[in-house]
Amino acid sequence: MERAEIINRLPYGEPFNFVEGLDKVDADGAEGFYTFKPGSEVFRGHFKDRAVIPGVLLTECCAQIGLVCLGIFLSGESGERKIAFALSSSEMEFLLPVFPGERVRVRSEKEYFRFGKLKCKVRMWNEKDQLVCRGILAGMQVKNNNG
Amino acid sequence: MTESQYYQKLKSIVSPYLPEDVSVDQIQADSHFIRELNINSANLVDIVLDVEDEFDIVLENEDMEAMQTVRDAMAIIERKRSV
Numbered sequence: 233m234e235r236a237e238i239i240n241r242l243p244y245g246e247p248f249n250f251v252e253g254l255d256k257v258d259a260d261g262a263e264g265f266y267t268f269k270p271g272s273e274v275f276r277g278h279f280k281d282r283a284v285i286p287g288v289l290l291t292e293c294c295a296q297i298g299l300v301c302l303g304i305f306l307s308g309e310s311g312e313r314k315i316a317f318a319l320s321s322s323e324m325e326f327l328l329p330v331f332p333g334e335r336v337r338v339r340s341e342k343e344y345f346r347f348g349k350l351k352c353k354v355r356m357w358n359e360k361d362q363l364v365c366r367g368i369l370a371g372m373q374v375k376n377n378n379g
Numbered sequence: 380m381t382e383s384q385y386y387q388k389l390k391s392i393v394s395p396y397l398p399e400d401v402s403v404d405q406i407q408a409d410s411h412f413i414r415e416l417n418i419n420s421a422n423l424v425d426i427v428l429d430v431e432d433e434f435d436i437v438l439e440n441e442d443m444e445a446m447q448t449v450r451d452a453m454a455i456i457e458r459k460r461s462v
Binding site for chain 1: 420421424425427428440443
């Protein structure tokens with residue numbers, strides 16, 4: 233499946249789309265990037281005096297690029313359409329803060345995709361190529377009747 | 380391997396995935412993984428993968444679907460191992 237087609241099939245809309253582009257997707261993993269837009273409403277309260285991207289959004293970005301884009305690709309390989317993924321577990325470590333305006337790169341490595349469950353290792357780097365977070369995410373394929 | 384050995388092995392595979400409010404003693408042959416042991420579908424996949432490793436078998440989608448109770452799982456494992 234083409235990378236543009238994968239992005240096209242993502243179920244997210246603004247302000248909750250955290251995939252800007254994909255550089256690579258194959259059977260073993262996905263790699264893509266996202267720029268956290270300055271001025272987003274969310275950052276006004278996190279924190280009141282200094283904006284830092286919340287860890288949950290870093291996790292979400294890792295999940296959308298690393299897990300969901302890969303899941304859509306893998307589902308497409310087996311001829312399935314109208315597929316969505318629900319996050320089933322996340323175990324993340326956060327190493328460095330990410331600030332509004334920063335562009336991050338996410339890479340995932342598939343551990344397994346069996347019986348509708350996709351589990352992968354994910355890592356995120358900032359523009360200086362420093363690792364900002366890493367972890368293990370898993371999601372379950374769900375039949376999407378609205379798609 | 381005897382039936383009780385299968386059962387004991389399966390019990391030890393399942394127990395780490397039990398939610399906090401379900402005790403190991405509640406795992407009975409007739410226990411339904413999802414309805415009675417409160418195991419969610421994501422953890423059930425991990426149980427199935429651990430079963431594959433432990434018993435050195437490969438399970439298919441239809442085996443996963445048929446594996447509703449502990450007894451179902453034992454029957455599938457036994458059938459796969461005898462092939």
